[in-house]
Amino acid sequence: MPVTNRRDQERNAVSHKAIGRLCVYRRSLRKLQAMGKPFVYSHELATEASVSPAQVRRDLMGIGYSGSPNRGYDTSELLRSIAMLLDSPEGEGVALVGVGNLGRAIIAYMARQRPHLFVAAAFDSDPEKIGRVIHGCRTLAVEEMPRAVREHDLHVGIVAVPSAAAQDAADRLVAAGIRGLLNFAPVPLRLPESIYVEEIDLTVSLEKAAYFARRSQGAGLT
Amino acid sequence: MPVTNRRDQERNAVSHKAIGRLCVYRRSLRKLQAMGKPFVYSHELATEASVSPAQVRRDLMGIGYSGSPNRGYDTSELLRSIAMLLDSPEGEGVALVGVGNLGRAIIAYMARQRPHLFVAAAFDSDPEKIGRVIHGCRTLAVEEMPRAVREHDLHVGIVAVPSAAAQDAADRLVAAGIRGLLNFAPVPLRLPESIYVEEIDLTVSLEKAAYFARRSQGAGLT
DNA sequence: TAATGTGAACCCATTCACAGCC
DNA sequence: GGCTGTGAATGGGTTCACATTA
Secondary structure (H helix, E strand, C coil): CCCCCHHHHHHCCCCHHHHHHHHHHHHHHHHHHHCCCCEECHHHHHHHHCCCHHHHHHHHHHCCCCCECCCEEEHHHHHHHHHHHHCCCCCCEEEEECCCHHHHHHHHHHHHCCCCCEEEEEEECCCCCCCCEECCEEEEEHHHHHHHHHHHCCCEEEECCCHHHHHHHHHHHHHHCCCEEEECCCCCCCCCCCCEEEECCHHHHHHHHHHHHHHCCCCCCC | CCCCCHHHHHHCCCCHHHHHHHHHHHHHHHHHHHCCCCEECHHHHHHHHCCCHHHHHHHHHHCCCCCECCCEEEHHHHHHHHHHHHCCCCCCEEEEECCCHHHHHHHHHHHHCCCCCEEEEEEECCCCCCCCEECCEEEEEHHHHHHHHHHHCCCEEEECCCHHHHHHHHHHHHHHCCCEEEECCCCCCCCCCCCEEEECCHHHHHHHHHHHHHHCCCCCCC
């Protein structure tokens, strides 16, 4: 019973936000599956993900998955459907540039959570760091990037270097064949249109949190 | 020449996204100011932030700031206007829970970038870590949180603990008086409505990057 | 009865396009 | 002439509400 077929995926461009939510639903589904719960309702996934039940149904409709009106969605089947959409049949290794505090924290973090995305290769330009092994991942010189990326067939990169080095790191990743990347450096990267960039900007997030914290009824004490 | 007054801010609830963009504009403005550029056009800020010029003008309109038709916006004045909106006149210290790899990386990161937000207090439940000083920030026991948060008058917190401990960390922060927080743990936090939560979900971001990397014209090799 | 699937309505953010200004 | 400021048009994402189904 192949619930979502390739054809659907090829056509329906699922929206950015929907993809993000599907990742979240998947996390809940994994938990439910581990708990042995065979079926789940949209409103249950909804509360877990802090969205509306209608939103969940829309999203699942978007990937072409159907549930049953009185039992809800089949946990395992839905999980498979989402995986079929999100996961690459090829490898899922990612290349990380910058093995400083942040880079090491990312490697450790990803080693702990075991999604099927993992840091397959880490790079740094500091000769001091070359050769060090962090969580089973050896640090290579940036010059090795083209070869290593090709060899491991990587498509996703992480930029975890200081701002000043970010553009160079990104350029190297792109040159090596990476097509999507996660940028932790608080600088706007200038890259080809075809490269997908996901920004993680700690400062901006914190400033937002600070701003909205201030106005959430705390009021007056300005 | 007080360009944006408190009245405007109190009323116009600037949208979430607009706040995020204003943080980004500010970064560009600081750079421009440092370069001694006294005026800037919307299209310049726009390219820096990867948004449309119209978007920039809208956003600045939203905070009640006006430029001059032929010189653009006054760099310093605009910077002051944004600061007046975003920055708290009170302190800007934040409380961080979890001094593991990630927590330490965050402290280091924030110490490097010098926005006016800084980690004022770090907490951990591991007795082993209590007392350690990272970048001038001493690690305290979580039990000290209420006192320390009150003492430093903190309103923003960062949750950088493992998933299993995240809800507890968040609850403690909220109990101590924090009103906005940044959550790095990939679990949905159940908190009072009034608390603003900004999620930073590495796994979701990576999965999104991987997904869109795959479909950006790479095609066929599925 | 209580759930799903979905057209239609709604809402908010963004962009357009142009008047006004220097 | 090229910029800003902004009403109007557009577009996309979310929610509504209800027909449908087991």
